[in-house]
Amino acid sequence: MTLEIVAFWAFAVILVGAGLAVVLGKNLFHSVLFLALALIATAGIFLTLDAEFIAAVQVLLYAGGVITLVVFGIVVTERLVGEKLSHVSRHVAAGGLVAAALAILLLRGISHVPLATTKPGLAGDLTRQMGTSLLTRFTLPFELLAVLLLIGLLGASYFARPED
Amino acid sequence: MGLQAYLTLAAVVFCIGLFGTVTRRNTIGILLGIELMLNAVNINLVAFSRFGGDDTGMVFTLFAICITVAEVALGLAIVILLFRTRRSASADHIDWLRG
Amino acid sequence: MTSNAVVFALTALLMPAASFLIIGALPPLRRAGRVAAWFSSGCALVALVAAVLGWRAFAAAGTAEPMRAVWWWLPSVRGPLATVGVLVDAQSTTMLLLVTLVALLVQVYSTCYLSDEPAPSLGRYYALQSLFAFSMMGVVLAPNLLQLFVCWELVGVCSCLLIGYWYRKPEAARAALKAFWITKAGDVGLLIGIVLLHRLTGTFDLVELRHLAETSQIPLAGLSIITFCIYLGAMGKSAQFPLHVWLPDAMEGPTPVSALIHAATMVTAGVYLLTRTEWLFALTPQVLAIVCWNGAFTALLAAVLACVQTDIKRVLAYSTVSQLGYMMAAIGAGFAGAGFLHLLTHGIFKALLFLGAGAVIHAVGSNDVADMGGLARRMPQTAIVFLIGTLSLAGVPLFAGFASKEEVLGSVLHGGFPIPFLMLLAAAFLTAFYMFRVVFLAFFGEGGARREARSASIPDPGSTHLSPPTSHPAAGDSTDTAHHGHGVGSLAHAHDAPFLMTGPLWILAIIAMIIGVSFLVTPPHAEFESPGWLTPAAVVVALSGILLAWLTYQRRTISADALARAFGPIRRAALARFWLDDLYLALYRSVLLVFSRAIGWTDRYLVDGVLNVISAWTLDGGDRLRRMQTGKVQDYVWAVGFGLLVLMAWIGVAW
Numbered sequence: 001m002t003l004e005i006v007a008f009w010a011f012a013v014i015l016v017g018a019g020l021a022v023v024l025g026k027n028l029f030h031s032v033l034f035l036a037l038a039l040i041a042t043a044g045i046f047l048t049l050d051a052e053f054i055a056a057v058q059v060l061l062y063a064g065g066v067i068t069l070v071v072f073g074i075v076v077t078e079r080l081v082g083e084k085l086s087h088v089s090r091h092v093a094a095g096g097l098v099a100a101a102l103a104i105l106l107l108r109g110i111s112h113v114p115l116a117t118t119k120p121g122l123a124g125d126l127t128r129q130m131g132t133s134l135l136t137r138f139t140l141p142f143e144l145l146a147v148l149l150l151i152g153l154l155g156a157s158y159f160a161r162p163e164d
Numbered sequence: 165m166g167l168q169a170y171l172t173l174a175a176v177v178f179c180i181g182l183f184g185t186v187t188r189r190n191t192i193g194i195l196l197g198i199e200l201m202l203n204a205v206n207i208n209l210v211a212f213s214r215f216g217g218d219d220t221g222m223v224f225t226l227f228a229i230c231i232t233v234a235e236v237a238l239g240l241a242i243v244i245l246l247f248r249t250r251r252s253a254s255a256d257h258i259d260w261l262r263g
Numbered sequence: 264m265t266s267n268a269v270v271f272a273l274t275a276l277l278m279p280a281a282s283f284l285i286i287g288a289l290p291p292l293r294r295a296g297r298v299a300a301w302f303s304s305g306c307a308l309v310a311l312v313a314a315v316l317g318w319r320a321f322a323a324a325g326t327a328e329p330m331r332a333v334w335w336w337l338p339s340v341r342g343p344l345a346t347v348g349v350l351v352d353a354q355s356t357t358m359l360l361l362v363t364l365v366a367l368l369v370q371v372y373s374t375c376y377l378s379d380e381p382a383p384s385l386g387r388y389y390a391l392q393s394l395f396a397f398s399m400m401g402v403v404l405a406p407n408l409l410q411l412f413v414c415w416e417l418v419g420v421c422s423c424l425l426i427g428y429w430y431r432k433p434e435a436a437r438a439a440l441k442a443f444w445i446t447k448a449g450d451v452g453l454l455i456g457i458v459l460l461h462r463l464t465g466t467f468d469l470v471e472l473r474h475l476a477e478t479s480q481i482p483l484a485g486l487s488i489i490t491f492c493i494y495l496g497a498m499g500k501s502a503q504f505p506l507h508v509w510l511p512d513a514m515e516g517p518t519p520v521s522a523l524i525h526a527a528t529m530v531t532a533g534v535y536l537l538t539r540t541e542w543l544f545a546l547t548p549q550v551l552a553i554v555c556w557n558g559a560f561t562a563l564l565a566a567v568l569a570c571v572q573t574d575i576k577r578v579l580a581y582s583t584v585s586q587l588g589y590m591m592a593a594i595g596a597g598f599a600g601a602g603f604l605h606l607l608t609h610g611i612f613k614a615l616l617f618l619g620a621g622a623v624i625h626a627v628g629s630n631d632v633a634d635m636g637g638l639a640r641r642m643p644q645t646a647i648v649f650l651i652g653t654l655s656l657a658g659v660p661l662f663a664g665f666a667s668k669e670e671v672l673g674s675v676l677h678g679g680f681p682i683p684f685l686m687l688l689a690a691a692f693l694t695a696f697y698m699f700r701v702v703f704l705a706f707f708g709e710g711g712a713r714r715e716a717r718s719a720s721i722p723d724p725g726s727t728h729l730s731p732p733t734s735h736p737a738a739g740d741s742t743d744t745a746h747h748g749h750g751v752g753s754l755a756h757a758h759d760a761p762f763l764m765t766g767p768l769w770i771l772a773i774i775a776m777i778i779g780v781s782f783l784v785t786p787p788h789a790e791f792e793s794p795g796w797l798t799p800a801a802v803v804v805a806l807s808g809i810l811l812a813w814l815t816y817q818r819r820t821i822s823a824d825a826l827a828r829a830f831g832p833i834r835r836a837a838l839a840r841f842w843l844d845d846l847y848l849a850l851y852r853s854v855l856l857v858f859s860r861a862i863g864w865t866d867r868y869l870v871d872g873v874l875n876v877i878s879a880w881t882l883d884g885g886d887r888l889r890r891m892q893t894g895k896v897q898d899y900v901w902a903v904g905f906g907l908l909v910l911m912a913w914i915g916v917a918w
Contacts (some may be wrong), residue, residue, distance in 0.1 A: 004165065008169065009195055016176060019184075023188065023196075023197060023200070024218055028192060032192075035196050038200065045173070051210050051212050054226065058167055061230070061233050062199075062203075066199065066233060069233075069236050069237055073192055076247075078201050095182075095184075095186035095901060096906050098186070098904045102179050102911075103175060105173060106174055106175040110172060111168065112169045112239060115167040117166035117167070117225040119170075119214060120215070120217045126219060126220055134223060134226075141227060145230055145231070148231065149230065149234055151234075152234030152237055156241040158241075160244050185897065187897075230543045255896070255897055259895050260894055261894040262893060262894030
């Protein structure tokens with residue numbers, strides 16, 4: 001029983017549980033909060049994978065940024081607590097069936113393939129390696145990402161401009 | 165934990181997210197489902213990258229997270245726009261592509 | 264190889280065709296009735312001259328080989344599948360003479376007979392007459408069975424149109440259709456026969472077929488069916504039992520039409536066909552036996568039916584059926600030459616009789632013999648020519664029909680058919696009887712008993728009637744009489760017809776006399792030796808028939824009523840036309856109409872139903888499938904997920 005295994009299972013359980021709460025909850029705001037929990041659990045999973053930088057980015061951007069955005073979105077749409085909009089009663093059977101079947105197929109597929117069981121050793125600091133790659137090998141996508149964010153910013157502000 | 169565990173986890177979360185996308189009535193609810201699916205994909209990427217010894221997957225994950233943020237921003241902008249024109253955030257009312 | 268005879272034959276063939284096309288194509292010409300009449304008659308005259316010249320040219324050429332000129336019609340790889348053209352030999356030139364002569368005389372006669380018709384109708388009449396002449400000549404001159412069949416059908420169409428000339432009269436329209444349908448029933452057989460023959464031999468050409476038949480190259484298996492089918496076609500056109508029922512009803516048409524079509528030309532087409540193909544029938548003696556028996560039976564049957572008719576045209580119609588039976592019997596006995604000879608002589612005197620009857624009807628204003636009487640005093644010319652025709656028909660020596668009738672009788676006896684021979688002899692007796700009955704009632708005596716009764720305005724259904732009137736007593740040419748403006752009581756004003764009508768009558772009568780006398784002087788060449796007692800027997804039979812008629816209807820020593828009662832049941836059956844018409848009507852109603860209704864139902868509910876169901880299902884299915892496009896994105900996401908599932912399962916990722 002190493003710490004790694006315990007940590008993995010803990011984070012996994014939290015992740016799955018929170019995910020289920022997101023999709024099954026009746027209250028939208030609660031769902032958003034549970035999503036935040038799920039995202040943080042994911043960050044924990046990243047930690048078990050020795051991807052500290054990713055975990056940090058996850059917490060910063062996802063748990064911090066996305067959740068904030070969604071909360072503001074909810075506020076703007078003025079559908080808050082009390083509004084029973086998020087009924088899950090929409091073709092639950094069909095959706096559940098497809099999701100479950102997909103899950104089963106994926107799991108079977110995964111189990112049939114021989115996969116590595118132990119992590120290979122780390123060849124130095126992962127974060128440093130990532131930074132180097134970003135600025136050497138993946139410079140172009142990096143810059144394009146910046147452009148994308150700009151475009152996203154412009155687009156979002158255009159869409160949500162005040163009516164006049 | 166072997167690679168299989170992480171992949172299994174990602175698959176499960178992906179399917180939960182798919183279920184949420186298909187069933188939720190509120191448009192923001194749909195966005196939450198999409199978030200879960202993207203998360204699962206990120207877990208997959210990082211796991212493969214770690215077990216494969218190549219850090220390319222992690223860079224990919226970085227990009228995915230950033231793009232997701234942009235996508236959520238735009239998605240919410242659209243939801244707000246929809247709400248303004250239709251006075252409703254229920255996905256059931258957005259059926260103008262009906263055949 | 265063209266030669267004079269062929270050129271003349273072609274001219275004769277194409278003149279009426281040109282006349283038809285021109286009259287048909289130029290409405291002003293058609294509407295100017297009399298002009299069309301003279302134009303058509305002129306073309307017929309040219310055709311007659313060409314026929315005469317052609318006949319002489321062929322006879323002068325001295326060869327017995329047929330000459331022809333053909334043009335390719337339906338091409339195929341191994342030479343033409345079908346050709347059109349003319350085939351000139353002894354039979355066709357002689358027949359051509361008859362056809363053109365009678366056609367010309369009838370057309371000239373019609374200018375006077377139908378003078379009261381409105382001009383456009385007259386134009387239509389002459390267009391049809393020209394077309395008929397052309398198609399009949401097409402049959403006569405056909406070099407192959409295909410052209411023969413096409414012209415055969417065309418003849419049927421023309422006869423239908425001409426019978427139904429007064430198409431506004433329902434009886435005429437019905438009669439026209441009846442003629443068409445009954446002959447069509449036979450024509451189906453003819454077509455089947457022609458096609459089967461082609462399958463057997465590979466050719467339609469008459470000359471080739473004859474060569475094959477005479478050199479025994481035609482396989483005999485299945486040939487009986489073929490000849491029987493061809494005989495079916497002849498049966499329809501030549502009114503043999505049981506397809507004879509159309510001919511009496513066809514008397515609804517104008518009398519000149521009856522003279523042309525139902526005496527000399529169309530009905531003889533069947534006999535002509537059999538004569539043309541006698542070498543084929545010679546290979547199937549069983550079918551020939553059927554032909555002979557049926558011919559004799561038809562002759563006797565029709566003679567019996569003629570005895571109870573009061574409509575003069577119907578008497579002549581049944582007489583035609585009877586004589587056609589004679590011709591067929593001779594052919595069936597194997598001596599087509601005798602049948603053909605009788606065809607020629609019969610054509611002349613039957614046309615004469617019909618035209619004479621037309622003159623009488625024109626004068627008296629009614630078809631019914633009971634309305635006539637003593638016409639010999641008032642219409643001497645008509646009486647003379649009619650008497651000549653009747654004596655020819657009865658087979659009295661010195662007149663045309665005698666020699667040919669004796670040939671027929673002799674050939675049937677020589678061919679080994681004693682019972683048909685007896686039937687023909689009995690028919691000869693009856694022929695003389697009923698024809699002279701008509702003569703005595705119409706031309707001699709005081710007559711007009713029913714007329715007087717009617718003019719005395721006492722409804723008198725049965726007083727001095729010889730037999731109850733047939734179903735359409737005066738309806739035969741009622742439009743006729745209305746047009747001629749002769750009303751009741753015109754018996755007193757009866758007079759000989761104008762020259763345009765009596766001229767053709769005299770021409771025919773003179774020809775009949777010439778034929779009769781020349782045959783008496785030089786009997787026609789017979790292919791057999793007839794027994795010595797045949798000629799006297801035939802003469803005795805004819806004269807006894809005349810004697811009986813004289814005693815009954817002129818001298819009134821034998822009461823007509825007693826005679827009628829003596830043959831009671833036969834007479835009743837004859838009046839009902841042996842219920843054949845009723846049988847056909849019942850068959851039509853119970854079989855054909857039922858079948859048609861069944862087919863109609865099937866078409867409407869099954870065939871259309873299937874299509875309607877398929878279309879309804881398609882529309883419904885489309886409607887249902889349309890609902891898959893809900894317009895909601897979540898459903899599309901679900902669909903993508905489902906597709907992914909299917910894809911994965913199919914590729915076998917998870918197995």
